[in-house]
Amino acid sequence: MNFQKVAAVIVTYNRKELLQQALDSIKNQTYKVNQIFVVNNNSNDGTKEYLDSLEDIVVIHMKENLGGAGGFHYGVKAAAESANDFIWIMDDDAIASAEALSELMKASNKLNDDKISWGFLCSKVMNDLKEPMNLPVISKKISESGYPRWSKYIENSIVEVDKSTFVSVLVKKEIVRKLGLPIKEMFIWGDDTEYTWRISNKYPCFFVGNSQIIHRRMNGKSLSIILEDSAVRLPWYSLLIRNNTYNFKKHGNRLETLKYFLINILLCLKILIKAKDRKIYRVWIQLKGMMKSFTFNPKIKFPD
Incomplete structure (x- = not known):
């Protein structure tokens, strides 16, 4: 596997213990991450002090909570302006298996060998019970045969998709420089859909089933304004x-x-x-x- 530099980007807000687990999982990847950027959205639970005690990451402290969208905007911006080749976008409650990044890079090499200029790759996301979460949207794009082309690499556990969440998305730095940054004005919800959809409209993008993430989201249920019981949300x-x-x-x-x-x-x-x-x-x-x-x-x- 040709080594290329990967920068991980995490946005966090008041989830210090989960953030510690997420960072540990990134640092323990078999394919080593070159640089880690953490955007702290003005947390007040000791996250700032914890991050400032670390010497092997780049910390961006926000003066106010800009939401996930604002955090990813500035985190991806910093990574895109660094000397890295890829940007691995991660949630602060996403625990990556040791081979998660390696499998994404293997998929990248496979697609590159077939001269596929891909836009993003995303991981298989599960909860602690190994139930599926944050499922990407399978691509509706049509092949020359007239049939949907999403299954072309199914034997490699690779499926073409059009939209994904930011739980675990690998994107080329050159794509970010061409198509721009996540929209910070969205604040929360839908910013990851917009960004991945923006990319897939220009480049084929893929779900990599062998790259696995445990998402330890406190509220693992799908969004519902009817059932929502949080006064904040x-x-x-x-x-x-x-x-x-x-x-x-x-x-x-x-x-x-x-x-x-x-x-x-x-x-x-x-x-x-x-x-x-x-x-x-x-x-x-x-x-x-x-x-x-x-x-x-x-x-x-x-x-x-």
């Missing part, structure tokens, strides 16, 4: 709707955008029927996100 659903609508408008088509808009209108009715409490407040959050989506149009920024 509930207002963020307006950002989810705004960001996802932007994603469909920017990278999808009119039919997909209209369908998503109608789904959110119907969701307002479901909230009134199924939500246990704060029904009017939840509907207001939905409508707020839909209204914001009409004017939300952030500018893509690039590394220096």
Whole structure:
């Protein structure tokens, strides 16, 4: 395997113990990570002091919590301006198996051998019970035969995908420099979908089944404004709707955008029927996100 330099980028906020586990898993990779960038989103749980005690990582302390989107924007920017070839984007609660990066690099070599100019590679993500989480979206792109081409490398546990989450995504630095950085204005939810979708619209991208990650997310359930019981997270659903609508408008088509808009209108009715409490407040959050989506149009920024 030809050695190429990989920079890992992690964004963290008030999850010091999980962050320690994530960093340990990165440092123990069989394919050694060349440099680790950690963006601390103004944590107040001792994370700053812990990170400042480490000498083998690059720490970027934010003065305020910019959300995952803001953190990844600045982390990927720093990595793209460094002397590395690849950027491995990771969550602070993602525990990588020892071979996770090695398998991504093996997949890279396989695709390179076939002269495939790929955009990103993502890992298989599971919870502690080995149940699937954060599943990527299988590509709908069509081969010359007229059939979907996602299964071309299935015997190598490689599947073509169009969208992924930032739990474990490997991207070439040259791609970042060409297509820009994650959108910091999204704050949270949908920024990873936008970024990976942006890349897959230009380059084929792949899920690598042999690269495995345990995602120790505190809330392992899928997002639902009807069931959400966190007073902190509930207002963020307006950002989810705004960001996802932007994603469909920017990278999808009119039919997909209209369908998503109608789904959110119907969701307002479901909230009134199924939500246990704060029904009017939840509907207001939905409508707020839909209204914001009409004017939300952030500018893509690039590394220096």
